[in-house]
Amino acid sequence: MSKKWFYRTLLSYIPVFFVVTAFLFFIFFQTLSEQNKKETIKANSFVAEQAIRFIDHSLKAIDEKVTLELLRNQDLAAFLSKNGGSDLKLEVSVMNAMRDLKITNPLIDSIYIVRFQDETVLSSSTSYPLSRYPDQPFITSNRKAPNSVWSDSRSFKEFSYEPDSQVVSLTRGFPVFTQEKGMVVVNVKTESLYGLIRQMYNPDISFIRLYGHEGSELSDASENTGKMVQEGGKVYASYVSDYTGWRVDSGIKKTGLTGLILDLYNIWIGLGILVVVGAVGWIVYVTRRNYKPIELIVSRLEIFLAYKARFIGAGADANVFKFIESALDSMIEQSNQLERQYYQDLTVRRNYFINELLKGTRRVGAEEWKQEAEQLLMPATFGRQIVFVVEIDKYAEFCKEYNHRDQNLMKFVISKAVEETASAGEESIWVLWTSSHQLTCVLRLEEEAGAEQSEDMALFESIRSWLENNLQLTVTIGIGNRAEQPEGLRDSYNEALEALRYKAVYGDNCLIDYGKLPSRGEANEHMRLILSIVDAYRLAQDDWLDKLKTLFQAMRRSVLSRDDIVSLLHSLTFHLNRAVSSIGPQFQPLWKDRVFPQLQALPDAFEMLEEIEAQYTLVLRQFADELHELRDAKTNHLAIHEVKAYLEHNFTNPNLSLDFLSDQFGMNGKYVSKLFKEAYGVKFVDYLIDLRIEHAKRMLKETDNTVQEIAESVGYSSAISFIRTFKKVTGVSPGDYRKEK
Incomplete structure (x- = not known):
C-alpha cells in the first residue's frame, strides 16, 4: 500500500510545528521571566509596605498610650512634681502604672521615669540616682529635648550585671507642653520589632531589613545579617516611614533552590528541547497509527469519483478536494438539520x-x-x-x-x-x-x-x-x-x-x-357570597337579591374601609361580566353598552354604603327584568326553564343525563344542551355537578353520614367518582372538607 498520504500528512505537521513551537517557546520563557520579575517586585513592595505600616501602627499605639498616661495619671504627675524626698506609696503606685503599660503593650521591653528636680530615676522595679543609672548618657543627651521620635538602635541595660540588648527608645517630657519636670523613656527591643513582621515572609527565601534615621541597620539578634549580604541577597523594594523616619528593605536571597532556579535559567531551555523531541516522536507515532483509516477513506472517495467521472466527463484527480469539501458540507448541513429537528x-x-x-x-x-x-x-x-x-x-x-x-x-x-x-x-x-x-x-x-x-x-x-x-x-x-x-x-x-x-x-x-391567601375568615366569606350572587343572577334564581343584601350586610359587619368595599364591588362586577358574557349573544349589547359601564362607574362615586347598595341593586334589578323579558320572548325558554326546574328537583337521580332528559321532554339531547348553555351561560353537565356538590357540602357539614352514603344520596353510584369530582370542584377531598367545616 502506498504511503503517500502518510508522508503528506507527516510533512504538513512538522514544519508548522517547529516554527510555531520554537517561536512560542522563546516568547513564553521571555514573558515568564519578565512576569516573574514584575510579580516578585510587586510582592516585595507589598510586603515592605505592610511591614512598615505594621511597625508604625504598633509604635504609635505605644506613643499614644504613654502620652495619654502622662495627661491622665495623677500619681505620675505627683511623682514628677515632687520636690524631693521619698514617698514609698506614691512610687509603688507609679511602678504599678508602668507595669500595667508593659502588660497592655507586650512590645515594651522596659520603661523608666526621670525626675529632673532631684535627678531620680524610677523604673518598674526600683529607683536610682541618675548618676548611678546605666542609661545616664542617653538621658543626658535627651534632657534638653525630651519629646523626640523613636531613636535608632542603641545598647541598653537596666542593671550593670545584665548583658547589653539592642533597643529603640521613645522619650516624652512632663508636663507635655513645658517638659521641665521630668521625662518618660520607653524601650522596645529591635528583636521584638522583627518578631512583628517575621510571619510576613519566609526567611529561607526572602528578607526584610530595618534601617534607622542615619542609615544604620536595626539589628536582629535572631538572624545573621552579615550572612545575607555574603549570600547575595537583592533588594526589590524599599519604603521610608513618615512616622519614625526608618527605612525598610525587602528582597530575595539567592540561596538553595531559589538561587539554583535563578542562576540555572538555561536548564529550562534544555527541558524545552526535550519536550519538542518528545512531541515530534508522538506526532510520528500518532500519524503512523491513524494514516491507514484516512487513506482508506480517501481511496473510497477516489473510487466514487472515478465512477462519477464516467457520467460527468471530469477527471477525479482535478476535483478530489472540491468533492471532499462538497461532501463534508452536505454532511454538516444534514447534521445541523437533524440537530435542530431533534431539539424542536x-x-x-x-x-x-x-x-x-x-x-x-x-x-x-x-x-x-x-x-x-x-x-x-x-x-x-x-x-x-x-x-x-x-x-x-x-x-x-x-x-x-x-x-x-x-x-x-x-x-x-x-x-x-x-x-x-x-x-x-x-x-x-x-x-x-x-x-x-x-x-x-x-x-x-x-x-x-x-x-x-x-x-x-x-x-x-x-x-x-x-x-x-x-x-x-x-x-x-x-x-x-x-x-x-x-x-x-x-x-x-x-x-x-x-x-x-x-x-x-x-x-x-x-x-x-x-x-x-386567607384560607378562612371574612375575605373568603365575601368571595363565596360574590360567587353565589353571580351564579344565582346568571341562572335567574329568585334569591340573588337576598344574597346581594347579605353581601352588603357582611360589609357593614366587617367594618371594611372604602378601598376594601371598592375592591369587593369591582370583583363582583368582574365576575358578573364574565358570567353574563357566556349566556348568549342576544343579551350582550344591552349589558356591554349600558349596564356594565354603569356598574364599573358606581364604586368611584359614592360616600355612604347605603348609596352604593341602592344604586347597585337598582341597576342589576333593571337588567334582570329586561333579561327576563328577552328570555320570555324566546319560544324555547319556557321549555328550558322547565328543564332547569326538573334538574333542581331531581338531581339526585343517578340516571339523569341528556338522553334521559330527551326522553322526558321529547327534545333532542344535544339541542337541550345548546339551549341550556345559551339561556344560562353554563353547560348542563356543569350545572348538574354544581347542584350535587352543593347538596353534598351541606350534608357533610350538617350530618354524620359516610362519604359512600352521601355519594349515593346526591346521585353518584360510585364513591370514587364522587370523591374525584368533589376534589376537582372544591380543591379538597370530602373528608378534609368535613374537618375544615
Whole structure:
C-alpha cells in the first residue's frame, strides 16, 4: 500500500510545528521571566509596605498610650512634681502604672521615669540616682529635648550585671507642653520589632531589613545579617516611614533552590528541547497509527469519483478536494438539520411531559422522573419546584391592539423574557402557553434547603417589572406552593390558577401568592357570597337579591374601609361580566353598552354604603327584568326553564343525563344542551355537578353520614367518582372538607 498520504500528512505537521513551537517557546520563557520579575517586585513592595505600616501602627499605639498616661495619671504627675524626698506609696503606685503599660503593650521591653528636680530615676522595679543609672548618657543627651521620635538602635541595660540588648527608645517630657519636670523613656527591643513582621515572609527565601534615621541597620539578634549580604541577597523594594523616619528593605536571597532556579535559567531551555523531541516522536507515532483509516477513506472517495467521472466527463484527480469539501458540507448541513429537528422535537416532548404533570393525567415517581429527565435533558433529581402562571392583563384590549402575528410575537418575547430572567439566577425553568392569555412556568429552585422564599418573590417581581418597563404590558402572576415530588406539580399549578382568581380583589399588575391567601375568615366569606350572587343572577334564581343584601350586610359587619368595599364591588362586577358574557349573544349589547359601564362607574362615586347598595341593586334589578323579558320572548325558554326546574328537583337521580332528559321532554339531547348553555351561560353537565356538590357540602357539614352514603344520596353510584369530582370542584377531598367545616 502506498504511503503517500502518510508522508503528506507527516510533512504538513512538522514544519508548522517547529516554527510555531520554537517561536512560542522563546516568547513564553521571555514573558515568564519578565512576569516573574514584575510579580516578585510587586510582592516585595507589598510586603515592605505592610511591614512598615505594621511597625508604625504598633509604635504609635505605644506613643499614644504613654502620652495619654502622662495627661491622665495623677500619681505620675505627683511623682514628677515632687520636690524631693521619698514617698514609698506614691512610687509603688507609679511602678504599678508602668507595669500595667508593659502588660497592655507586650512590645515594651522596659520603661523608666526621670525626675529632673532631684535627678531620680524610677523604673518598674526600683529607683536610682541618675548618676548611678546605666542609661545616664542617653538621658543626658535627651534632657534638653525630651519629646523626640523613636531613636535608632542603641545598647541598653537596666542593671550593670545584665548583658547589653539592642533597643529603640521613645522619650516624652512632663508636663507635655513645658517638659521641665521630668521625662518618660520607653524601650522596645529591635528583636521584638522583627518578631512583628517575621510571619510576613519566609526567611529561607526572602528578607526584610530595618534601617534607622542615619542609615544604620536595626539589628536582629535572631538572624545573621552579615550572612545575607555574603549570600547575595537583592533588594526589590524599599519604603521610608513618615512616622519614625526608618527605612525598610525587602528582597530575595539567592540561596538553595531559589538561587539554583535563578542562576540555572538555561536548564529550562534544555527541558524545552526535550519536550519538542518528545512531541515530534508522538506526532510520528500518532500519524503512523491513524494514516491507514484516512487513506482508506480517501481511496473510497477516489473510487466514487472515478465512477462519477464516467457520467460527468471530469477527471477525479482535478476535483478530489472540491468533492471532499462538497461532501463534508452536505454532511454538516444534514447534521445541523437533524440537530435542530431533534431539539424542536425535544421541546415538544418536554412540554407535553410537563403538561401531563400539570393536568394530573400522568402520575410520575422519582425513579420515572429520572428516566424521563435523562431523555429530555432535564435535571435528574426533581429537587424542589414551583409553578407560577403569568396572565396577560386586559387580554381583550391586548387582542384589539395587536394583530394575530404581533400577538404571537409578543407572547414569544414574554416567554423568552421569563426564561432569561430565571436563567440569570442559575435556575432551571420550563414555560408553555396553557391558554391564550396564560403562560405557565415550572421553576426548579436551588437545592439549598435554606433558600429564602423572598428570593423567589424577587425573581417574580423582576419578571413583572421587566415586562411592564420594556413591553408596556402588565401581567399578573399567580404563584403556587413549592412541590417536593413530581405529583405535587399538579397541586402547585391549581394553586397558581386559584391565586389568579383573586386578581379582581388584589388588582392587576401584581404578584398573588397562594400561600399568603386567607384560607378562612371574612375575605373568603365575601368571595363565596360574590360567587353565589353571580351564579344565582346568571341562572335567574329568585334569591340573588337576598344574597346581594347579605353581601352588603357582611360589609357593614366587617367594618371594611372604602378601598376594601371598592375592591369587593369591582370583583363582583368582574365576575358578573364574565358570567353574563357566556349566556348568549342576544343579551350582550344591552349589558356591554349600558349596564356594565354603569356598574364599573358606581364604586368611584359614592360616600355612604347605603348609596352604593341602592344604586347597585337598582341597576342589576333593571337588567334582570329586561333579561327576563328577552328570555320570555324566546319560544324555547319556557321549555328550558322547565328543564332547569326538573334538574333542581331531581338531581339526585343517578340516571339523569341528556338522553334521559330527551326522553322526558321529547327534545333532542344535544339541542337541550345548546339551549341550556345559551339561556344560562353554563353547560348542563356543569350545572348538574354544581347542584350535587352543593347538596353534598351541606350534608357533610350538617350530618354524620359516610362519604359512600352521601355519594349515593346526591346521585353518584360510585364513591370514587364522587370523591374525584368533589376534589376537582372544591380543591379538597370530602373528608378534609368535613374537618375544615
